[in-house]
Structures are given as structure tokens and as C-alpha cells.
Amino acid sequence: MKGFLLTRGAQALLVILIMSFVIYSLIGLMPGDPIDQMISADPNMTSADATRLRALYGLDLPIHQRYWNWLSAALSGDLGYSRLFAKPVLEVLLPALKNSVMLLGLALFMSICIAIPIGTLAASKPRSVFDYGVNLFAFAGISIPSFWLALMLIILFSVILGVLPAGGIAQSDAGFWESMKYLILPAATLTIASVGGHARYVRAAMLEVLRQDYIRTARAKGAGAMRVVWRHALRNAMIPVVTIMALDFGTLFSGALITETIYSWPGMGKLIFDSVMGNDCNLALIALLFATTLTLVGSLLADICYAWLDPRITLGVSEQ
Amino acid sequence: MNNVTIVDMQHLCKTFKLKVAGSSGLENRELQAVSDVTLKISKGEILALVGESGCGKTTLGRMLALFYQPTSGTLCIDGQDVIGLKRKQLKPIRRQVQMIFQDPVASLNPRHTVEAILTEPMKIFSLYDSRQRAGKAADLLAAVGLPPSDLKKYPHEFSGGQRQRISIARALVLNPAFIVADEPVSALDVSVQSQILNLMMDLREEFQLTYLFISHDLAVVHHLADRIAVMYLGRIIEVASKHDLFNNPVHPYTKALLRSVPSITPNKQRIGRILQGDPPSPLYPPGGCAFNPRCPHASEICRGSLPALEPTATDPLHLVSCHAKEQLV
Amino acid sequence: MVMLAPAIEKLLGLNANMVDLFNRMQPASDTHVFGTDELGRDVLLRLLYGGQVSLFTGLTAACVAATIGTVIGLTAGYFGGRLDAILMRITDGVISLPLLPLLIVLAALDLEKIGLPDELVNSEEVSFYRIVIIVALVGWTTVARLVRGATLSIKEREFIMAAEGVGAGHLHIMFNHILPNLISTIIVAVTLSVGNVILLESVLSFLGLGIQPPMPSWGNMLTNAQALIWEAPQLAFYPGMLIFITVICFNFLGDGLQDALDPRAEY
Ligand SMILES: Nc1ncnc2c1ncn2[C@@H]1O[C@H](COP(=O)(O)OP(=O)(O)OP(=O)(O)O)[C@@H](O)[C@H]1O
Numbered sequence A: 001m002k003g004f005l006l007t008r009g010a011q012a013l014l015v016i017l018i019m020s021f022v023i024y025s026l027i028g029l030m031p032g033d034p035i036d037q038m039i040s041a042d043p044n045m046t047s048a049d050a051t052r053l054r055a056l057y058g059l060d061l062p063i064h065q066r067y068w069n070w071l072s073a074a075l076s077g078d079l080g081y082s083r084l085f086a087k088p089v090l091e092v093l094l095p096a097l098k099n100s101v102m103l104l105g106l107a108l109f110m111s112i113c114i115a116i117p118i119g120t121l122a123a124s125k126p127r128s129v130f131d132y133g134v135n136l137f138a139f140a141g142i143s144i145p146s147f148w149l150a151l152m153l154i155i156l157f158s159v160i161l162g163v164l165p166a167g168g169i170a171q172s173d174a175g176f177w178e179s180m181k182y183l184i185l186p187a188a189t190l191t192i193a194s195v196g197g198h199a200r201y202v203r204a205a206m207l208e209v210l211r212q213d214y215i216r217t218a219r220a221k222g223a224g225a226m227r228v229v230w231r232h233a234l235r236n237a238m239i240p241v242v243t244i245m246a247l248d249f250g251t252l253f254s255g256a257l258i259t260e261t262i263y264s265w266p267g268m269g270k271l272i273f274d275s276v277m278g279n280d281c282n283l284a285l286i287a288l289l290f291a292t293t294l295t296l297v298g299s300l301l302a303d304i305c306y307a308w309l310d311p312r313i314t315l316g317v318s319e320q
Numbered sequence B: 001m002n003n004v005t006i007v008d009m010q011h012l013c014k015t016f017k018l019k020v021a022g023s024s025g026l027e028n029r030e031l032q033a034v035s036d037v038t039l040k041i042s043k044g045e046i047l048a049l050v051g052e053s054g055c056g057k058t059t060l061g062r063m064l065a066l067f068y069q070p071t072s073g074t075l076c077i078d079g080q081d082v083i084g085l086k087r088k089q090l091k092p093i094r095r096q097v098q099m100i101f102q103d104p105v106a107s108l109n110p111r112h113t114v115e116a117i118l119t120e121p122m123k124i125f126s127l128y129d130s131r132q133r134a135g136k137a138a139d140l141l142a143a144v145g146l147p148p149s150d151l152k153k154y155p156h157e158f159s160g161g162q163r164q165r166i167s168i169a170r171a172l173v174l175n176p177a178f179i180v181a182d183e184p185v186s187a188l189d190v191s192v193q194s195q196i197l198n199l200m201m202d203l204r205e206e207f208q209l210t211y212l213f214i215s216h217d218l219a220v221v222h223h224l225a226d227r228i229a230v231m232y233l234g235r236i237i238e239v240a241s242k243h244d245l246f247n248n249p250v251h252p253y254t255k256a257l258l259r260s261v262p263s264i265t266p267n268k269q270r271i272g273r274i275l276q277g278d279p280p281s282p283l284y285p286p287g288g289c290a291f292n293p294r295c296p297h298a299s300e301i302c303r304g305s306l307p308a309l310e311p312t313a314t315d316p317l318h319l320v321s322c323h324a325k326e327q328l329v
Numbered sequence C: 001m002v003m004l005a006p007a008i009e010k011l012l013g014l015n016a017n018m019v020d021l022f023n024r025m026q027p028a029s030d031t032h033v034f035g036t037d038e039l040g041r042d043v044l045l046r047l048l049y050g051g052q053v054s055l056f057t058g059l060t061a062a063c064v065a066a067t068i069g070t071v072i073g074l075t076a077g078y079f080g081g082r083l084d085a086i087l088m089r090i091t092d093g094v095i096s097l098p099l100l101p102l103l104i105v106l107a108a109l110d111l112e113k114i115g116l117p118d119e120l121v122n123s124e125e126v127s128f129y130r131i132v133i134i135v136a137l138v139g140w141t142t143v144a145r146l147v148r149g150a151t152l153s154i155k156e157r158e159f160i161m162a163a164e165g166v167g168a169g170h171l172h173i174m175f176n177h178i179l180p181n182l183i184s185t186i187i188v189a190v191t192l193s194v195g196n197v198i199l200l201e202s203v204l205s206f207l208g209l210g211i212q213p214p215m216p217s218w219g220n221m222l223t224n225a226q227a228l229i230w231e232a233p234q235l236a237f238y239p240g241m242l243i244f245i246t247v248i249c250f251n252f253l254g255d256g257l258q259d260a261l262d263p264r265a266e267y
């Protein structure tokens, strides 16, 4: 187990390092570098000035040296300055992270609360109308363009009914319900898009567990069908489900990019989008790396869950 | 039968590296599938290789057909040493050696027409132009008893016997001198088996072929072999002409095999069910003579040392690997 | 239906790019079945042309992705060993990346800085090529995995050994013997990924990073619609609905094909 953790951790670290270089190079290829922006701001600047400035900032160095300089600065805690927000990068990043966690946490929580009961019900009556309904719903969730879903919700609740705000976030001094109002639509969008997929995972995991021997034994001992499903099987079916969700939480950070952008929800996704679009290199770099790291950590956690929750152990637990 | 050697094996061995579930997780182990085989095959003869399931017949055959690299020993085909040759260097030698596979379903690519299957070797070796290739394919099909209209068909449109005919035709495309046939009829109905065997006999005359014929069915072997080699747990334990082997077998294992075939009629009984007990696993071979745990004549020396494959006193062409062979003749 | 766009255009006597500023944002009527947009263009026709662009982009990108994935999966599965391990690690790595943010960075790249010639950068189709390449760069992983799995089982079949026996080289075996037997796997993988690709394309186009106007695509039609969400909410409905229907159809088709080709399907 320890060896497994070490190798996987080292692998993830390696991927992060590689990705930091890739992202650094890509960002360098985005339109306009800082000096160009200065030139356009100051018409008196000559090309000789520009060259001198480039040398000053180290922009004329080959890419790997620039990367090395950036990396050593970043590792010593200097993440640079955001041009767009005129603040140190970290000060911009942390509130965005808080907002994202709030939104994603709520969405994931709602999704799980809905997915577990309907997935379990579907698995307990495979091939029933309800089962097909869940399947259809899951496919719809996977196939729906989330930005369109968001637009439709805005049209319905903001334009037509006028009950919820179309986007943004409440003032920091607003009351709880006032803040919730801004959270409802984005959270609902994310939930609708993911609940179907989650229900399918729950269903598949339940079916797998219901096939196992000890469930048959419990049935043979006369436990009622529903009781078997809910008391004995669900606990074991949760293992793959938890794994999937660990995986999902990481990906959600980037997946929520569109939802956050449409609703102007100031989270990580919108931050990434804005910084890339606004050529805010320092911020974009850190935000992207951060999203990459979170996604990798998510998949690492999922792997650990899998390796940890050895089937034999779970069987032992259920037979008590 | 002239006595030009076409295949010359000296101390040929093949070990597979395996991972086996042991006391402390997976352990690396070596499986000696073929051990120290020294054998010559003369031009024009049919040498049959018989033995129980898992004794290493296929492994030996595949080494001769250039699919497996021998772990040690030497192997000369048509005077050419093939040990250690790379894929590219083996290519010209492959024209001399071809293989007919056991499973007529798996050995034909389901997505290729018969024509594609039969012209492929010519394309690979850049023989003839495309018109001549099609003609050659039709000729070969005729030689194995199928009409030229079958060229456009796919393998699944044929019966097992017909598919094996296609397989045989493919083996003949490059005009090889030597063919390894690995249980070519064991997957077929009994009624079809003799047709295929007769076809193989006819083709031997027509194309001057030499066969290594692998089988576990002594009845089939009796039908067409000139000489027979008996294999047990990776080793050749007795080699003799068909007449000698059937009339005065020496090795106790060979005797047991022959006793299990009451009359020489086509019969699908497997050797595996004949002797008492299962053959030992090649992963954990017994010390001394490999046959000693099942042998009625086993003595101390059989458990201690490995007998060499040597001629009997009366017949220099009858080779036996048994400590007690002089008493058993 | 989408293929018939030019015919329907004639039938209605309208032109997809005809600007009619007097008839802006009209609701549905006899002449304009789905109404008109902010420049007075017929929505139905723009939907049809946008569909052509979206479907074509989706299919092209899916096919390019499938080609990359097939080559990688086939190589990994056929040669096995160290090469397989490396290729599959890379695949896992790509799968575990946050795709959308990276796609946005890729889409925002300055093509002149990569050193592409000016005519290409400024040509009209550049947004199309760019999106195809971007989507293909990340979309090959599913295909690669499925193809690798299938290759592993196919290469053990005896006809592969038979081909080796008649002197076939590695490339010959990979492309003449294994590839034809992978067709059904690849079809399933492509069908399953077309839906995703169309979604990705529409997202990027929606964000202004994909297909550029005036070329209509379902995604960039929604960009306009979002800006007009208070004046003409109906404009936002149709393109998204069409994306939704198309994607769900491909997903169902892929799922059905997979079940049909895989006898182990559960329940
Ligand atoms: N590729 C391989 N890797 C590992 N072990 C193998 C391999 N091929 C064969 N073996 C092992 O080598 C031994 C000999 O196998 P082989 O297939 O040569 O036997 P056989 O005589 O042809 O048997 P059968 O009559 O069943 O075809 C067996 O124990 C088998 O498990």
C-alpha cells in the first residue's frame, strides 16, 4: 500500500511538473506579451526601449530558462502579480476557490442525494419502466449542452418569471437567503447535468453487488427484497460510487467553467476563462496549474479508494 | 526415401518464463516446455510426433516453423542455421517452412477473402504480377479440391474441412519443402478427417513435401506416418519407424499408449485418459526419468538419473530413452 | 434534413445570409417558420446551415481523433511491453487533465506565434481547422483504449501467426490483419465520441473560440442569443435543442451498438 501510494504520488507530481512546462509554453504563445501591452499603452516607446525592457524582464531568454526562472520564483512563494485584478495572484485565487467549493459542494451534494435513491431503485427493479426512465435521464444529462441548459434556466426563472437573478453573486453583507438566490441557478445547472450520470454509476454498482453471493444468502435467509437492497447492498455499492465522486470532484473544477462564466459566478472556472481571455499570463498560469493539480488529486484519491477498499474487506464488514 | 536431412535439431530447448501464484504473491518461474530434443528429419518423410496434451508438441512444432526462438540448442533447416536470426533474416527461410494450424476457424482472417489469403504470401515476397497471382491461387485451390469460384468467398462461408483445405493451400503457396502440421484434423469430424489426411498424402507426392505431423491420435498416425517420435514431458523418449514402433515398442510409456488403442480404427480417444494418473506438471518435473512416477518398471536408477536417447542393441534406427530398455525389448 | 439546407433555402425563397433590418427578431410566421434573428436573418435556414457546420466539424474531428487513437492503441496493443506501458501512461495522463480550461488556452493561442503562414492564419477556414485539431488532440483517448483492448485479443488469434508464417512484417500485420478486425470497435468508439465532440465544439464556439461568424454553427448562434436573452429569448431555444437532440442520438446509437457487439452486456 505504501509503495503504491509513493509511486502514484510520484507519478502525479511528474505529470504536474510536465504540465507546468506545457502550460507555461502555451501561455507564452498567447497573443501579446507584457512588453507589447506596454508599447500600446505608451506611444513614445521605441523599439530599442522594447528590446531593453525585454532583456530586463528576461523575455529574450530561451523558453526553458524562462521556465526555470519562473519555477524557482513560484516555488519560493512568488506567484507573480495579476494584471487584470492588480493584486497578487494568490489574493485573487483564494476567494475564487472558496466560491467554487461552495458551488460545487452544493451541486455534488444535491446530485448525490438524488442519485443514490433513484439509482438504487432502478437497480432493484432492472428493466422496469423506472429503470429505463433513469437510463434516459442519465443520457439526457450527459448529452445536454450545459451552457444551453443554463440559458434556458435563466430565461425561465429570470426573464419570464423574474424570481431569481440571472447571474453574479450577492454582496458580502447580504443575508443568507439573498446569497442563496444567486447560488440556486448555477447549482441547479450543475446538478441536472451530473445527476443522471451519477444515478447510472449507483445503478451499475448496485447491480454488481446484488449479484454477489452474500446477498443471495441474505435473500435465502428470508430477508425482504427491499430490506436486502437498502440495508445490505447499498453499503457495499457505495464504494465504487464514492470513488467515482472523488474523481468527479476534481473534474468539476474545470467542468464548471462554463456554468460559472454564464452566471458570472466568480469561481475558479470563470477566473481561468477571464484570465486567458484577458491575457493575464501570471494568473492564467497559476489558475490552470491549480485546476490541473486538483483534477490529478481527484483521480489519485479515486485510485487510492479503489486500492484501499479491497473487496474481501468489504465482504467481511457486510457479514457482521 | 533418400537420406538428405532437411531439419536438424540438436539439444533443442524451450523455456517459458511465467508468473505463478506462490506462497508470497506472484513468483517468476521457468517452464521447460521442450528439453534437449535431438532429432533429424529426412527429405520426403512424414515424421509423426505423438504425446499427451501439454507435453510440448506444439512448442516444438512452432520452433521448427520459426515462430518461437529456441532457448538453447541448434536448429538447421535445409542446411541453414536459424538460431538467433532476426525477423528480416528469417523471411527468406520461411519460404522453405510452412505450418498448418489446428483450428481452421482461428487460423484464417475472417475479414479476408480466400483470394486475399492465398495471394498474400506472393505479395509479401513480390512473386508474379497480380493476374498470375490470381491464377496461381485458383490452381492451388484446385489442388486442394475446391472450385475457383470459392476465391471470392470469406472463411465463414465454408465448413471446417473446407477451411482446413484453404489453410493447406495457403501453406503451399510459397512452395515450401517442409510443413509442420499441428493436429490438422483433430478439430474436424471423423468423416472429414480421412479426406484431409488423404489430401495431405496426395500433396506430398505432388509437391515433394516433408511433414512433421503432430497428433495425439495413434490411429491417425498409423494412417500416414513413416516414422514416429514419442514425446513425454518435453523430451523425446522413443523414435522408430512406424512398423517397428507399432510392432515392438520398447519404452513402457509407448507400450501403454499402444495398449490403449485396441484396434487401429479412427478413434478420438485421448492419450491423457489412458495411463493411470495425470502427467506431472512441466512446472515441477520429477527428478530422474520424467516417466518414473507412472512407470511400472521404475527402479532406483530411474529416480536418480536421466536416461539418454540411444539405439537399441538390435536396431540402430530405433532410439529409446529408458534405463531398462534392454530388458524390455 | 441538414443536408437539404440549400433545397429548403430555394423552397422558402430566402437567403441564409440575407440581412433584413426591418424584420429583426420576429417571432415565428409563415415566411420565417422559426422567426428571424437580430439581423433579420431566417432562423430556420441559419439553423440548417449551422447544423451542417456543426455536424461536419464534429464528424471530422471525431474521425481525426479516431485515427490518432487507433494508431496509438494499435501500436500499444500490438507491440506490448515497455512501449505499451509508456503509451498507456500518456493516455491516462491526458485523461486526467482538466480538459476544458486547456482547450480554451489552445483555442486562444496566437497562431502567428507558432509560425504558421499568414494566409492560413487569416483564411476563413482557420477556425474550422483549429477546432478539429484541438478536439482531436484530446479526443483520441477513448478510441485508443478501446482499440488497444481489442488489439490485445486479436493478436493472440492464430491467423496473426499464420501471417507471420508467410513472412508478413509488423506493419503489414497491424494494418492488413488487425485493423480490419477492429472496424466494429472503432465504429462504436467514433459514434460514442461524436456526441462529445459536438458538445465541445458548441461550447468553444459559444465562448467565441470555435467556429467564427459569419459562418453559423449551433454553438456560435447561441452566443448571439445570449446577448439578446432579454429581447428575444426564443432565439436561444432552437440551436441548443438541436445540439441536445443530436448528441443524445449519437450517444444512444453508440450505446446500442456497444451492447449489440458486446454479448456480456448486463441485464
Ligand atoms: N506461450 C506460452 N507461454 C507459457 N507457457 C506455454 C506457452 N505455450 C505453451 N506453454 C506451456 O508449455 C507446455 C507445452 O505446451 P504445448 O502447447 O507445446 O503442448 P502440446 O503438446 O501441444 O499440447 P496439446 O496436445 O494440448 O496441444 C504446456 O505446459 C503449456 O502450458
Ligand SMILES: [Mg+2]
Pocket: B057, B058, B059, B182
Ligand atoms: Mg498443441
